[in-house]
Amino acid sequence: MSDxxxxxxxxxxxxxxxxxxxGVDLDVPRGAVTMMLGRNGVGKTTTLRTIMGLWAARDxxxxxxxxxxxxxxxxxxxxxxLGFVPEDMGIFTDLTVEENMMLAAASGPLDxxxxxxxxxxxxxxxTFWDSEAGNxxxxxxxxxxxxxxxxxxxxxxLIDEPTKGLAPAxxxxxxxxxxxxxxxxxxxxxxxxxxxxxxxxxxxxAVMDDGRIVWTGTMAELAGxxxxxxxxxxxxxxxxx
Amino acid sequence: MSAAPDHKPTxxxxxxxxxxxxxxxxxxxxxxxxxxxxxIGNPSSWLxxxxxxxxxxxxIFVMASGxxxxxxxxxxxxxxxxxxxxxxxxxxxxxxFALSTWAGAPSLALNLAAILLAVVAAMVVTGALGxxxxxxxxxxxxxxxxxxxxxxxxxxxxxxxLIHVVWGPEEIFLTRPEMLKGSITFWGAALEKxxxxxxxxxxxxxxxxxxxxxxxxxxxxxxxxxxxxxxVEALGYRLRIVFVGVxxxxxxxxxxxxxxxxxxxxxxxxxxxxEMMILVFIVVIIGGLGSVEGxxxxxxxxxxxxxxIAFLEPKxxxxxxxxxxxxxxxxxxxxxxxxxKAK
Numbered sequence: 326m327s328d329x330x331x332x333x334x335x336x337x338x339x340x341x342x343x344x345x346x347x348g349v350d351l352d353v354p355r356g357a358v359t360m361m362l363g364r365n366g367v368g369k370t371t372t373l374r375t376i377m378g379l380w381a382a383r384d385x386x387x388x389x390x391x392x393x394x395x396x397x398x399x400x401x402x403x404x405x406x407l408g409f410v411p412e413d414m415g416i417f418t419d420l421t422v423e424e425n426m427m428l429a430a431a432s433g434p435l436d437x438x439x440x441x442x443x444x445x446x447x448x449x450x451x452t453f454w455d456s457e458a459g460n461x462x463x464x465x466x467x468x469x470x471x472x473x474x475x476x477x478x479x480x481x482x483l484i485d486e487p488t489k490g491l492a493p494a495x496x497x498x499x500x501x502x503x504x505x506x507x508x509x510x511x512x513x514x515x516x517x518x519x520x521x522x523x524x525x526x527x528x529x530x531a532v533m534d535d536g537r538i539v540w541t542g543t544m545a546e547l548a549g550x551x552x553x554x555x556x557x558x559x560x561x562x563x564x565x566x
Numbered sequence: 567m568s569a570a571p572d573h574k575p576t577x578x579x580x581x582x583x584x585x586x587x588x589x590x591x592x593x594x595x596x597x598x599x600x601x602x603x604x605x606i607g608n609p610s611s612w613l614x615x616x617x618x619x620x621x622x623x624x625x626i627f628v629m630a631s632g633x634x635x636x637x638x639x640x641x642x643x644x645x646x647x648x649x650x651x652x653x654x655x656x657x658x659x660x661x662x663f664a665l666s667t668w669a670g671a672p673s674l675a676l677n678l679a680a681i682l683l684a685v686v687a688a689m690v691v692t693g694a695l696g697x698x699x700x701x702x703x704x705x706x707x708x709x710x711x712x713x714x715x716x717x718x719x720x721x722x723x724x725x726x727x728l729i730h731v732v733w734g735p736e737e738i739f740l741t742r743p744e745m746l747k748g749s750i751t752f753w754g755a756a757l758e759k760x761x762x763x764x765x766x767x768x769x770x771x772x773x774x775x776x777x778x779x780x781x782x783x784x785x786x787x788x789x790x791x792x793x794x795x796x797x798v799e800a801l802g803y804r805l806r807i808v809f810v811g812v813x814x815x816x817x818x819x820x821x822x823x824x825x826x827x828x829x830x831x832x833x834x835x836x837x838x839x840x841e842m843m844i845l846v847f848i849v850v851i852i853g854g855l856g857s858v859e860g861x862x863x864x865x866x867x868x869x870x871x872x873x874x875i876a877f878l879e880p881k882x883x884x885x886x887x888x889x890x891x892x893x894x895x896x897x898x899x900x901x902x903x904x905x906x907k908a909k
Binding site for chain 1: 792
């Protein structure tokens, strides 16, 4: 874990009067998929949003690709190479699929090869290219959300629960696309509640509880230990499944 | 890349009722125009009133377009917008007075050049004023509606009083440039030349705005920003700069609207903008907050309705637009084409 793309040191984040992150320490290695796991409400989404600059860290330091980004505004962080897929997908529903993709390719027009790659991974986006994104189904919106992150090469993809509320068939389409991204060497920090998907895609795992990272290690270690799963995530039921 | 399963959905024909429902806001204009003809009976009176209503609507649209964007994009209720209308009118009309030889000459080219310079001056001043207004008055109260109302109403009062300081307390009467006086006769109806010009300007502006919004990246950023500003920033765009740009453009448009309205009324007062704001707010609300198209349709409906009713039943003219707003909000509570989803 020597080559780190992102490190968080003792990050505290408040949302209104609530103290949500209580000193998050997190290392994200380059070229691997790190899964952030934990119960609902422990601060996983807040951590991603703090990394993106959408919530300000009250205390602590965030460094990305060798640069301290703690005080940078969100657009500057994005331009450094952070791609964000939010939990609510953040689709612009009044814009067409094409317009959504045009915005996502901030540095220039979407090149043909990349477009083709996205269509191969997510065929419905080709079908509905000229349609308003608001008319897409939930699964298709999630495809668009991930496709937007893929519109440019990002140094780090922050992906928040990409399989939330999706039918199993679409979950596997999504997992396959993320697997491709991973195989191309992308670095991903992902929040995922679906342990099967997390296990299949993750190289490393970071378990959160109560606004802190309480365990880090390899995914294999976590997946192989029913004890760890039960201790940190109350996953004893799923572990046997 | 391994292919996901093919995607070959079957497309159903959209039933005619749904198509009509979607197009309904646009259809309201011809419906109102036809109803106007039926109610008025006399085609030449009807044509005069229709052109008059369209001209009025176009001018309201020019003033409202900036406000709806500022509200949609920045969630800012800017009552100060009315002051930009007045300031624009005073600056523009002052320039026209200075160019009175051009404005008084019987040459359409010179007349239009004088108006163009007046408009440019008004837009530059109100644009700059808008920039200062955003920096000093609005910036500290982003996200707090009640404070916005208080502070922008305060700004409105200060600007109005400043007009009194600079131009004096009296209303200023003016006459239109020579070639824009009077009317032309068409099918027995008298159509004021200036109103035809106002319709043309409004149309050109609307088409230009639509092109910017549909065909340019900055337009896409604005449209996307109205819906989800956070995500636009997460894609790497500095929305703050776009915000300020839209605020400046919206203020400049208010200035343009002020010049047009001043020339239409042939009198300007410091309070004219504030008076217009009632109609402007009605238009923004019935159009759907943040929607330029909605504001355009709403403005035309308001202009036509006002003129028809004033002719048919002058006593009802005052409440006709409130009635229109009530009816539209009962039909579509978020306005005809809402862009800003209920927050």
